[in-house]
Amino acid sequence: MTWLAWRQFRTQALVALGLLAAFAALVLVTGAHLHDGYDAVGGARCEARNDCPLLYGLDGVLADLLGPALLAIPALLGMFWGAPLLARELEGGTYRLAWTQSVTRRRWLLTKVALVGVAALAVAGLASWLVSWWFAPLDAVNMNRFDPSVFGERGVVAIGYAGFAFALGVAAGALTRRMLTAMAATLLGFVTARIAFTSWVRPHLLASRHLLTPLTLGKSVGFRESPSGISVFTGFPPLPNGWGISAALVDRSHHALSAAQLHRVLVRTCPTIAAGLPQYPGAGNASGGLTDGDFQSCLQALSHHLQLLVAYQPPSHYWPLQALETAIFLAAALALVGAAAWRLGA
Amino acid sequence: MSVSALHRRAEPALATCDLGKRYGRRWALSGCTLEVPAGHVAGLVGPNGAGKTTLLHLAVGLLAPSAGSIAVLGEEVDGAPAQLARVGFVAQDTPLYPSLSVAEHVRLGAALNPGWDAALARARIERLGLEGAQRAGTLSGGQRAQLALTLAVAKRPELLVLDEPVASLDPLARREFLQGLMEFTAEHTVSVVLSSHLVADLERVCDYAILLADGRVALAGEVDELLASHRRLSGPRRDGARLPASQQVIEESHTERQSTLLVRSEEPIVDPAWSVEEVGLEEIVLAYMGAPADRGAPLRPTDGAAGRGAGR
Numbered sequence: 001m002t003w004l005a006w007r008q009f010r011t012q013a014l015v016a017l018g019l020l021a022a023f024a025a026l027v028l029v030t031g032a033h034l035h036d037g038y039d040a041v042g043g044a045r046c047e048a049r050n051d052c053p054l055l056y057g058l059d060g061v062l063a064d065l066l067g068p069a070l071l072a073i074p075a076l077l078g079m080f081w082g083a084p085l086l087a088r089e090l091e092g093g094t095y096r097l098a099w100t101q102s103v104t105r106r107r108w109l110l111t112k113v114a115l116v117g118v119a120a121l122a123v124a125g126l127a128s129w130l131v132s133w134w135f136a137p138l139d140a141v142n143m144n145r146f147d148p149s150v151f152g153e154r155g156v157v158a159i160g161y162a163g164f165a166f167a168l169g170v171a172a173g174a175l176t177r178r179m180l181t182a183m184a185a186t187l188l189g190f191v192t193a194r195i196a197f198t199s200w201v202r203p204h205l206l207a208s209r210h211l212l213t214p215l216t217l218g219k220s221v222g223f224r225e226s227p228s229g230i231s232v233f234t235g236f237p238p239l240p241n242g243w244g245i246s247a248a249l250v251d252r253s254h255h256a257l258s259a260a261q262l263h264r265v266l267v268r269t270c271p272t273i274a275a276g277l278p279q280y281p282g283a284g285n286a287s288g289g290l291t292d293g294d295f296q297s298c299l300q301a302l303s304h305h306l307q308l309l310v311a312y313q314p315p316s317h318y319w320p321l322q323a324l325e326t327a328i329f330l331a332a333a334l335a336l337v338g339a340a341a342w343r344l345g346a
Numbered sequence: 347m348s349v350s351a352l353h354r355r356a357e358p359a360l361a362t363c364d365l366g367k368r369y370g371r372r373w374a375l376s377g378c379t380l381e382v383p384a385g386h387v388a389g390l391v392g393p394n395g396a397g398k399t400t401l402l403h404l405a406v407g408l409l410a411p412s413a414g415s416i417a418v419l420g421e422e423v424d425g426a427p428a429q430l431a432r433v434g435f436v437a438q439d440t441p442l443y444p445s446l447s448v449a450e451h452v453r454l455g456a457a458l459n460p461g462w463d464a465a466l467a468r469a470r471i472e473r474l475g476l477e478g479a480q481r482a483g484t485l486s487g488g489q490r491a492q493l494a495l496t497l498a499v500a501k502r503p504e505l506l507v508l509d510e511p512v513a514s515l516d517p518l519a520r521r522e523f524l525q526g527l528m529e530f531t532a533e534h535t536v537s538v539v540l541s542s543h544l545v546a547d548l549e550r551v552c553d554y555a556i557l558l559a560d561g562r563v564a565l566a567g568e569v570d571e572l573l574a575s576h577r578r579l580s581g582p583r584r585d586g587a588r589l590p591a592s593q594q595v596i597e598e599s600h601t602e603r604q605s606t607l608l609v610r611s612e613e614p615i616v617d618p619a620w621s622v623e624e625v626g627l628e629e630i631v632l633a634y635m636g637a638p639a640d641r642g643a644p645l646r647p648t649d650g651a652a653g654r655g656a657g658r
Contacts, residue, residue, distance in 0.1 A: 001457070003453070003454075003457050004454050007446065092444075093441040094442070097441050099408055100408065100430065100437070101459055101501075102458055103427060103430070
């Protein structure tokens with residue numbers, strides 16, 4: 001059975017091997033250049049001196065392309081390896097030949113899935129390792145490894161995504177029995193699952209930590225109109241290689257304050273600002289008509305009454321989260337293969 | 347007939363009991379009870395959509411029954427490797443992997459079947475003049491069918507199931523295919539179940555016939571007995587109901603003066619008013635296809651081995 005599975009997979013495997021070799025050559029050559037450039041200026045320390053090498057030419061293009069390439073690879077594996085695995089046999093009728101040899105359907109399915117599936121995991125793992133290595137100097141400067149567009153394009157999660165996309169293709173093929181339909185369903189299902197997981201599951205996988213900081217550390221602190229009057233708002237404080245989940249303004253006893261309560265604090269502390277912003281009613285950035293000095297002194301005054309309470313994932317949660325997400329996607333992949341087997345009566 | 351004799355007391359090649367298969371709300375096959383004794387080349391006939399492919403797919407385990415039971419070579423169909431090895435199958439349109447060569451198909455058969463007869467496969471490929479390196483996708487219809495048959499017979503099955511193997515072949519390829527099949531059955535003890543919607547093909551190679559109509563068995567029996575027990579009667583106009591009890595009318599047509607009947611009778615027809623003619627298998631089959639479904643139980647062969655009934 002292994003021979004047949006390999007023989008059917010051979011062409012696809014060789015094509016993938018060729019593409020992967022070209023990808024690796026490109027990444028290694030340009031990556032070596034990038035690494036050299038950063039090594040020459042002392043790596044991430046260049047940030048403080050503001051003399052980091054500029055990305056120009058091919059490096060600049062690759063910086064924009066390599067990450068998305070890693071997003072696309074699992075989807076492509078699902079569409080071109082997963083979806084046709086069963087759909088081609090079911091659509092072309094060759095399953096009637098395969099299933100009437102002296103080999104059970106279960107063994108037939110598992111051999112094919114194992115061979116092509118493991119190859120898919122290997123391709124994704126290798127591609128992810130190459131991309132992670134290429135970006136290492138930039139990531140050391142940017143310190144944003146939890147950024148949604150970075151987290152999914154580094155480390156080991158791509159292996160989970162590839163396993164999931166592949167199994168989704170297999171299951172879609174078993175269900176629809178049409179190759180093109182299965183390919184489309186795989187793409188749609190994979191993109192949906194990735195977006196849903198990133199938005200709603202990943203932030204809650206591990207309990208977040210809490211941090212109390214002065215109000216003034218928050219990024220883009222400012223004032224804005226709210227239904228209950230002019231209020232204060234803020235973003236996260238700097239969290240190098242951490243991931244802000246939520247930020248709330250709290251009073252001295254650490255109670256979160258509503259917009260109305262914040263308005264009352266503002267009335268007491270900075271009456272001028274609380275009185276209104278007649279020049280720009282409803283404007284998002286409400287410093288119009290007031291000088292920057294008014295603005296800064298108000299924030300200083302406010303910081304005696306308000307603090308910023310932040311829920312965040314610390315840098316130490318990075319690898320646990322990578323491992324958890326990978327495991328969840330791989331578990332889903334196993335369930336999908338099980339569903340495909342059930343669908344075929346194997 | 348010597349092959350037949352060897353298998354007289356063997357388990358039936360194929361036996362079903364009240365077998366049914368449903369697709370959604372439509373029953374492709376229902377209440378199908380039949381028994382094909384071992385050692386026969388059995389022809390399964392019926393109009394398109396009668397459930398032939400469904401029955402054969404159930405027999406080789408590609409489908410699971412929705413109702414009733416089905417057994418091959420005395421064992422319930424279970425899809426276990428031991429049973430798969432005993433049954434050879436050539437599916438409709440003889441599916442092969444287009445990108446695999448002839449030699450690779452033979453290798454596939456050898457790799458997936460423990461009882462593979464490499465010498466038989468090689469001999470057949472040679473006799474057919476197939477190039478080992480040629481891709482299956484570039485073979486002619488006749489060559490494809492022959493290669494598919496080679497894979498099925500080199501398994502050395504005890505039961506060979508063929509679903510419309512010659513339907514898409516030209517007359518020459520059709521004859522060659524059936525000839526190859528006959529050679530195999532002559533040299534090896536094997537039971538064959540072969541479906542076709544063309545009775546003429548089956549008449550040449552089959553010694554047992556099963557007629558499937560509307561998902562039920564309308565007729566089943568040894569071809570010799572079917573031919574011996576059916577006659578066409580023609581004579582002055584007469585109502586079929588007034589025939590002796592031993593004569594069952596399958597089909598009747600009347601003009602103002604004359605009646606023509608196709609009857610089944612185990613006894614010779616002695617009434618001098620009739621002129622009696624022998625009929626071919628095709629005519630018999632067509633008569634049963636046109637007959638109402640409740641026109642009595644299918645013929646029960648004298649050895650009692652075959653079908654009990656379409657009628658409940």
